[in-house]
Amino acid sequence: MVNTKINLCGTEIDNPVIPASGTFGFGYEFAALYDINVLGTLSFKGTTLNPRFGNPTPRIAECPSGMLNAVGLQNPGVDKVISTELPKLFKVFDKPVMANVSGFSLEEYVETVRRLDTVERIGWFEVNISCPNVHGGGMSFGTSPEMAERVTRAVRDVTKKPIIIKLSPNVTDITAIAKACEAGGADGVSLINTLLGMKIDLKKRKPLLANKTGGHSGPAIKPVAVRMVYQVYDAVKIPIVGMGGIASAEDVLEFMLAGATAVEVGAENLVNPYACRDIIAALPEAMEKYGIKNLTEIIGGAH
Amino acid sequence: MKDTVFTLLSNKEIAKNTYEWVLSGDTKGIREGQFVNIKLDGFYLRRPISVCDCDGDKLTLIFKVVGDGTAKMAEAAAGEKFLVLTGLGNGYNLSKSGHAPLLIGGGAGVPPMYLAARKLCARGITPTVILGFNTLSEVFYKEQFEALGCKVLITTADGSCGIKGFVTDAMAGLEYSYFYTCGPLPMLKAVYNASATDGEFSFEERMGCGFGACMGCTCETKYGYKRICRDGPVLSKEEIVW
Known part of the structure; x- marks a missing residue:
């Protein structure tokens, strides 16, 4: 028998597989397909203080081995998330959940976290300072070490729950941002958010996405993500949640060897709604194949 | 909603750039006005196609070649198998x-x-x-x-x-x-x-998932934001905001 349990910032979870925010709604849509209690946890749809429609459509484009999205943080706002969405999720999911939070100002991040902090079932905050699809916020907090540290300190002041800062790959040196988050009191970092990309419609001779640019995800970005997890593992002591193109149990092992304590599965949920369930089911066999008894043993094993 | 394997029984060009697929598989629960989402080898996202007919275990789809994915579908031969997500969307009332x-x-x-x-x-x-x-x-x-x-x-x-x-x-x-x-x-x-x-x-829109998870195809209506794939693709006249 192999052991897939890992400890994520003080809480033990059954396995390291977490659906990534924005690819899993508030979870209950997927509960119609399978028992989502097989998941380690889940990171729910990025929540902001106020309701957001997001960007105009088209918001989605396909590219080789991946996709672009420019959804732009559509969500009903923190109060409705607490009153309507989370109760629906908690009916079908018994474990602590990860609250993914975004903002357009320091005050917004703080207020959103403060309101969500009252929800007992939230086990971790994942603070998104790296959304490439919103203007005047989002990624701008995640591309400067000073701003990243300020956001981290600000949310640190309003919650005792573990804070994981979600980092952008659209920077020259991701380790500098990770260190700044660690210095600001983060309990972990998650990476990578999507890579900024573009696709041109040849017939219209214009960018295909209404937002012009979008976030690139899917298997195409996996080597970039693995490299960044590897680098950040050398730079900080706090745990890393790795993500970027994960589609199989072998991919999970690869990210953990690079330095991830847990992983998030994103785009793959959209093409295979059973992706997380299938990856979790395949983990024990993959571990046996590579002689792994306890998953925690291999964290950072490639260094 | 269900993800099952369908077998292509026939593929013919019924008009210029327009193809009719007849597939066999588990069609239970498919309603008029719904669509299916088809996995194609070599393409990352699935292709959402509206249901033309559904009778017994037979599913008929008609599509126009508009890009690389539908061009590949146009070349498919009888006997090929496809993973198809069925029962998507609300359908007509x-x-x-x-x-x-x-x-x-x-x-x-x-x-x-x-x-x-x-x-x-x-x-x-x-x-x-x-x-x-x-x-x-x-x-x-x-x-x-x-x-x-x-x-x-x-x-x-x-x-x-x-x-x-x-x-x-x-x-x-x-x-x-x-x-x-x-x-x-x-x-x-x-x-x-x-x-x-x-x-x-x-309505039609570019979709990520086709089942409501990614918010890629949202539109505004008189009753708030709706996902074309899940809350649509059918909207009633009185709720539409152009």
């Missing part, structure tokens, strides 16, 4: 049809009208059908609708078949109790403005 409904399909929006027509006929209600195309070489399924007993009006933009003009030219002077329509956005807008009764519109 046929109980609202009244005694004399009108079905209006334009181009690649014609296929979903067929199952709606067949289901209405099964209820003893024979709809009038308007099918709009650009030109004669693109016309398809006229005979299939006529075989159901429907009165079929064809319009072509260049006048090479039927009434010269658009579907709205064929609507003028018709009396109907309710309508169902699917087609390109400019046509839907024109139908919205020309229609005399309530009705239902089926």
